[in-house]
Amino acid sequence: MEHLGRHVIIELWGCGDVINDVERVRGAMLDAVEAANATLLNLYVHGFSPQGVTGVAVLSESHLSIHTWPEFGYVAADVFTCGDTTKPQAAARVLYDAFEAEHSDIKELTRGTRPAHFHRPSLTAPPAEFTRTMAGV
């Protein structure tokens, strides 16, 4: 097992007015979920007053989230997927296009990469030998 999930962290700047439109954000999210080849479990999108939209799509393969700051032309998006058949970077591209971004910063993290030292049984409880030493035996 190399890792369990891929997490694409997307910063978009210089976005268009679309990022303040709840229905267009919802549409972009649905398109992105499809591009990611993911299965939608639930979609919740909320418009703030006076501006800004937040939406989260819960997926069988994790989630896709959007938070927009129209006053700065900025969108923070995350696409987190597991499995071998998903395409989180394709979803990122859909969002970049849909939000008419002028500038992007896209990073991908791996999630669920087991720490090497976690295999040692001594991680939380000291081994018996250590306990004995500490007790002065």
Added chain:
Amino acid sequence: MEHLGRHVIIELWGCGDVINDVERVRGAMLDAVEAANATLLNLYVHGFSPQGVTGVAVLSESHLSIHTWPEFGYVAADVFTCGDTTKPQAAARVLYDAFEAEHSDIKELTRGTRPAHFHRPSLTAPPAEFTRTMAGV
């Protein structure tokens, strides 16, 4: 403006059976939202067959997500908050305790830090002077 949001990325290993219990995960998420001093807009939690739980809390201040792999004792959690009054690291601590993790890897990213070169008006359209030069004027 230094940045618009804080995003705490949480890897938990060696977690207890709680991570396969939809209601206990839901409870931990609600406790974490409270610890973060955030406002809940929507909470969706789903249990998978044969195992695993996914939950996303949409917040006025962004989101909190949980994805669990009980077969590996692993949880991927994210706490993304904006504003000066939220405490995403406090939420991370609540999740670490609630899921009885033996090992954690917790990173914090800043989100919405405007790229320095984005301030230049020439990013998408060249300035008038440049256009004139290019035209041979």
